Amino acid sequence: MKIAIIGSGHIGAGLGRAWAKRGHAVVFGARDPANAELVALCAAIGATAAPVASAVRDAAVVALAVPAPALAEVVAAAGDLAGAIVIDCTNAVERGMALTYGHTTSAAEELQRRIPRARVVKSFNAQGAGNLADPIYAGVAATNFYCGDDADAKAIVHGLIEDVGFEPVDAGPLASARLLEPLMIVWVTAAQALGTRDLAFKLLRR
């Protein structure tokens, strides 16, 4: 399969390496295809490089692995990509780790606004209740993320998560509830797709 990868940074190069190894015809689309680093990468993994417009021509799949601010330029160069499968690997993030699009508040923040003198911590929202009875999957403790603005409150909740048997992972300030609340829907969607509620998130470490 001909795959065009726009961007040859860590993500683009990593995808190119993996896909070339599996026999796909990888072509990197670049502003400067003669760039020495890119040429060396292509030689190393058996890929080619071309200007964006030519790289995407006849590509079944186009992977966008550029910084989000570069997308406008890439799309202008690539054209409308009619029919192409476009894999969006980008992350549009503002300073302070805020997502550029569509995430402006969360249920936990709204709750904190209603009870400003309490110390709200978001947790235990992103899994089925079955995990509360048994959060250990084949010897691996499922991860339970939490977030909040009060360090003392978070330390206590950390312990309470351990008490249930989960591995607690601190996901930052209460505004991170914008990140954790979506997890539940990922969980529900996966449960429906896989036909089981025996599912839990884990943050794997080497």
Place this chain on the structure above:
Amino acid sequence: MKIAIIGSGHIGAGLGRAWAKRGHAVVFGARDPANAELVALCAAIGATAAPVASAVRDAAVVALAVPAPALAEVVAAAGDLAGAIVIDCTNAVERGMALTYGHTTSAAEELQRRIPRARVVKSFNAQGAGNLADPIYAGVAATNFYCGDDADAKAIVHGLIEDVGFEPVDAGPLASARLLEPLMIVWVTAAQALGTRDLAFKLLRR
């Protein structure tokens, strides 16, 4: 530690069971503390039940495990909970699995709008590049979620995710990018908190 749990459904009961077992004084706050099912639960796990206002009095921790639409009533009954650690376990979700608060679009949807004739699939955004070279953690393939609106495109991307060595999990339509884009920031936050980029998400199954 005195812990008040508001709500004795699956999540509330599950938390109560785990915390009571660890020696915490668990009291369920309920509209009707004499409810037979709740009384039986309390007897089984060594907890007590009380009206919400009385349950939260002197509680170090208040866990809210009620359906989101019930929050207004619970907060009215509980008062301002000054100083209390409030664990928000709720999920505010509208029909069609849309989050009630703060999630209105995503970078992937904006991209699709710019190239309407292409078939955008979101994926590979929620981990460090190191995982592309080696997505296997102690024998366990890390999960790579993907979402999109075109079934054929998704099937192909599913295969490309396997080609990299990940376990692919279908997270639904392109609007699910609102759920997957936040994952990256969870990943970055955890990487900073834990001091390692050797991290990956896994959807555990029994």
